[in-house]
Amino acid sequence: MATYVDIITGFLESGKTTFIKEVLNSREAEAFNKIVLLICEEGFTDYDEELLEKKNVKSIILENDSDLNDELFKQIFTKFNPDYIIVEYNGTWDISKLLGLKTPFEYKFRNIAFISEAGTFRNQLNNMISLMHPHIQNSNLVIFNRYKKIKPAIQKKLIRDIKNINPRIQTIFLKEFESDKIIKERFWAGGKQGNIFLNLKVFIFVALSLFLILITNDFDVYSAIQSTVTVFLSILMQATPFILLGAFISAGIQIFASTGWIMNQIAKGSWSSFLIAAAAGFFLPICDCGMVPIISGLLKKDTPLPQTITFWLASSAVSPIVILAMLYAFPEKPYLAAIRVVAGVVIGIVGGIILKLIQLENHDVLKEHRQFQNIGNDILTLKYEGTKGKIEAVFAGAKVEFFRVSEYVIIGALISAILQTILPQTMKNFIGGNIILQFLVMILAAMLMSTCSTSNAFIGRSFSNNFSAVPILAFIVMGPMLDLKNMVMLSEILKEGFLIFLACLVIIESAIVFGALAFFL
Known part of the structure; x- marks a missing residue:
């Protein structure tokens, strides 16, 4: 059975830790007996040790990107043999280094979610595009939080900014009361929502075609x-x-x-x-x-x-x-x-x-x-x-x-x-x-x-x-x-x-x- 690896990336104070805590608290996470949390950046929000112990989560902290190598996942496999791995990735590190690692055959990269505060995103994109571009380009999900003061017109521009980099990506403005729904439908589903819409369009086209067949003598x-x-x-x-x-x-x-x-x-x-x-x-x-x-x-x-x-x-x-x-x-x-x-x-x-x-x-x-x-x-x-x-x-x-x-x-x-x-x-x-x-x-x-x-x-x-x-x-x-x-x-x-x-x-x-x-x- 495959062991899925999910990556949560973004800059410091973007809300990565809060989102990961909600993922670990979700019902879907209860299906896993052993979870490994790989922390590549320690933010201002700490993980609750009681929560980690309750969910049987083993945390590993990496101080430098040099610690990210082919042996890391082999050691994780040998020592913990986890059912699920979630990575809190440093937004200033090269994500291609992580994606290019040779992992055990059972490990499959599934979600890459880029999290950002809506109010600071465009300013960061202007000044740090060389850092952000690879992360967004390789992600299947972008999550904006703290967006209540952002006007709808600006929200549309944020979506266009994302689509210019990665046309296939999903963009979500996360409301607190919808976090459970988002995590269940978009995150645990493996980021397949975009494919669902594509398949729906194809289905509608095929259905119309069959209708034309039926009405043709x-x-x-x-x-x-x-x-x-x-x-x-x-x-x-x-x-x-x-x-x-x-x-x-x-x-x-x-x-x-x-x-x-x-x-x-x-x-x-x-x-x-x-x-x-x-x-x-x-x-x-x-x-x-x-x-x-x-x-x-x-x-x-x-x-x-x-x-x-x-x-x-x-x-x-x-x-x-x-x-x-x-x-x-x-x-x-x-x-x-x-x-x-x-x-x-x-x-x-x-x-x-x-x-x-x-x-x-x-x-x-x-x-x-x-x-x-x-x-x-x-x-x-x-x-x-x-x-x-x-x-x-x-x-x-x-x-x-x-x-x-x-x-x-x-x-x-x-x-x-x-x-x-x-x-x-x-x-x-x-x-x-x-x-x-x-x-x-x-x-x-x-x-x-x-x-x-x-x-x-x-x-x-x-x-x-x-x-x-x-x-x-x-x-x-x-x-x-x-x-x-x-x-x-x-x-x-x-x-x-x-x-x-x-x-x-x-x-x-x-x-x-x-x-x-x-x-x-």
């Missing part, structure tokens, strides 16, 4: 389900080997390629820098899901807005992983990969030049009192230096990239398979005969499906039986540019009016580019 339900499963599995079987290969290539380029010169050229703001900005994505093959913190970081360094937007729009098109995905998804039409690159670069450069011509600058579109995030770093602290350390980093980065992209492939493949199966034949014929409708449908799908740029080629391929090449290319190219979730996160630093203008600009450019392509494909 002459529809063979068994054949429809069989067809859906076949399409779904075929997409996964085609995509998975490539995603694994692409994850290693992406991590390798990020580790071994030097990008300092490229970024310096983009920052100059010259006309030639548009070409460099458009090509930079080849040397920074980062999924569009990770573009938000990168754009924030560039703007923080006063990189010119037009060149930054060009880099953002064109990056997914020129990524070597994306190019390989196109070749792998459309082996009989390799020229589509070249068209994707050209279309993405043209839209990116033209969009940036238009911004320069109308003289839009950073201060025109950036929000005041904005929160900037550093470029995300998914690779844990390395145990080795030199080439050996870089190779280790490639494997660590590839693992993170593979599992992140896989989620989007699975969800996108399921939606695509169901849509192709339940879409009535009459509607297929109606859409199939009108390329403008196809284009509009694919634009809407690109925005709402929010598929990852490194996997949307396979999703686009699955629509090839019902849509022509140009609308499918529009879906593939415009997906990363019009990704709704990225737009929402960017609204924390960029004015909503500018984002709407940019989306309209991209749609108009794309209509012209793909309208021209329609005469040749």
